[in-house]
Amino acid sequence: MAKSLAVLTSGGDAPGMNAAVRAVVRAGIYSGFTVYGVYKGYNGLLNHDIKEMNLRSVSDILSRGGTILFTARSKKFMQVEYQQQAADYCRSLDIEGLVVIGGDGSFKGARALSNAGIPCVALPGTIDNDIACTDYTIGFDTAMNTAVEMIDKIRDTAQSHDRCSVVEVMGRHCGDIALETGIAVGATAIIVPEIEYDLERDVISRIYEQKDTGKKHFIVIVAEGVGGSQEISHYIQHRTGIETRATILGHVQRGGSPTLRDRVMATKMGVAAVDLLAKGVGNRVIASHEGKIVDYDITEALDMPRKFNNELYEVAMKVSI
Ligand SMILES: Nc1ncnc2c1ncn2[C@@H]1O[C@H](COP(=O)(O)OP(=O)(O)OP(=O)(O)O)[C@@H](O)[C@H]1O
Numbered sequence: 001m002a003k004s005l006a007v008l009t010s011g012g013d014a015p016g017m018n019a020a021v022r023a024v025v026r027a028g029i030y031s032g033f034t035v036y037g038v039y040k041g042y043n044g045l046l047n048h049d050i051k052e053m054n055l056r057s058v059s060d061i062l063s064r065g066g067t068i069l070f071t072a073r074s075k076k077f078m079q080v081e082y083q084q085q086a087a088d089y090c091r092s093l094d095i096e097g098l099v100v101i102g103g104d105g106s107f108k109g110a111r112a113l114s115n116a117g118i119p120c121v122a123l124p125g126t127i128d129n130d131i132a133c134t135d136y137t138i139g140f141d142t143a144m145n146t147a148v149e150m151i152d153k154i155r156d157t158a159q160s161h162d163r164c165s166v167v168e169v170m171g172r173h174c175g176d177i178a179l180e181t182g183i184a185v186g187a188t189a190i191i192v193p194e195i196e197y198d199l200e201r202d203v204i205s206r207i208y209e210q211k212d213t214g215k216k217h218f219i220v221i222v223a224e225g226v227g228g229s230q231e232i233s234h235y236i237q238h239r240t241g242i243e244t245r246a247t248i249l250g251h252v253q254r255g256g257s258p259t260l261r262d263r264v265m266a267t268k269m270g271v272a273a274v275d276l277l278a279k280g281v282g283n284r285v286i287a288s289h290e291g292k293i294v295d296y297d298i299t300e301a302l303d304m305p306r307k308f309n310n311e312l313y314e315v316a317m318k319v320s321i
C-alpha cells in the first residue's frame, strides 16, 4: 500500500483552517502520499469517518471560512482506550502521520496519538491567539478584522447619539483580540483578563478625562475572558450619565473568508507539517517565531508560559486620550 497521511480539524473552527487543509492535501500529494481527510475531529478516527482526498477535493476552499472537514470536541477521545482504537484504525490504513489543526486541547490529543504510535504534527488553528509557543494562530487576523468592521459600524451609531458602547470580543482566557482590535478602533478603554482592572481608574476616569477635551462618544472593549459587559455598561451609564449600550460580538468573529495573512500563514504551516511527517518526525507543533516557521515538541510547546504584550497595551493607553 502507498504511504499515507491524514488531516483533521478539531476544537473551535477558525478562518484559515480550510487553507491549512488544502496545503496539507496538496503538499502531501506532491510528496507522494495518499492523503485522507478525517471528518469531525478525533471522532472521525473513532467512527471511521474518513475519505481519500485528491487535488480537486480542496479546490475553491482557500477563501472559505469554517472547515470542510467539520470539527468537534470529542469527549471519548480523552480516554486512552479510544486513543488506542484510533491509532489501530490509522495503522489499518497504513497512515504514517496525522496533521491536527486546532487549539491547545487538540494538541494534547495529537500528543496522545503520537504516544500511541501515530506520528502527529499539530498546527495552531484558533481565533484566540492563545497558544504560548507561537506568535500567531491561524484565524486571529480574520477574527480581528471582522471585529473591527463591526465596531466601526457600532461607532457610527454611538457617535450619532453621543453614547458609549461597550463591545465584548472573543478570547476565552486571552486578551489579544481585545487589545489589537481596541487599538484599531481607537477604544477609550480595553479590559483584558491578563491585566487586573479597576472600573473607576481604567474606564470611568478615562471617559471623564476625554469628555473634558470635548469627546462625546466612547468605545470600551471587553475581552470575553473578563465578561460582564452588560454589567460594565450599566455601571458606566450610572456613573457618567452617558447613555451606554453593550454588544457581544460572539460567533460572527469565527466566520468569514480568511484574510491574506491567515491564508498565507495556514499554507506555510500546512506545508511545514507535511515536510516533518515526510521525514518521519511526529509529536511536534508548528509555530511562528519572529516571522519564521519553526517547530517544537508538543509537551515543550504546551508547557511554555503565555506572555501578554504589555508594551502594546501601553501603546494603546498612550494614544487613547
Ligand atoms: N488531554 C487530552 N487528551 C486527549 N485528547 C484531548 C485532550 N484535551 C483535548 N483533547 C481532544 O481535543 C479536542 C479539542 O480540545 P478543546 O475542546 O480543548 O479545543 P481546542 O483544540 O483547544 O480549540 P479551541 O480552544 O480553540 O476551541 C477535545 O474535544 C478532545 O477530543
Ligand SMILES: O=P(O)(O)OC[C@H]1O[C@](O)(CO)[C@@H](O)[C@@H]1O
Residues within 6 Å of the ligand: 012, 103, 126, 127, 128, 170, 171, 172, 224, 254
Ligand atoms: O464553539 P464554542 O463552544 O461556542 O466556543 C467558544 C470559544 O471558542 C473560541 O471562539 C475559540 O477558542 C473562544 O473565543 C470562545 O470562548
Ligand SMILES: [Mg+2]
Residues within 6 Å of the ligand: 011, 103, 104, 105
Ligand atoms: Mg483551547
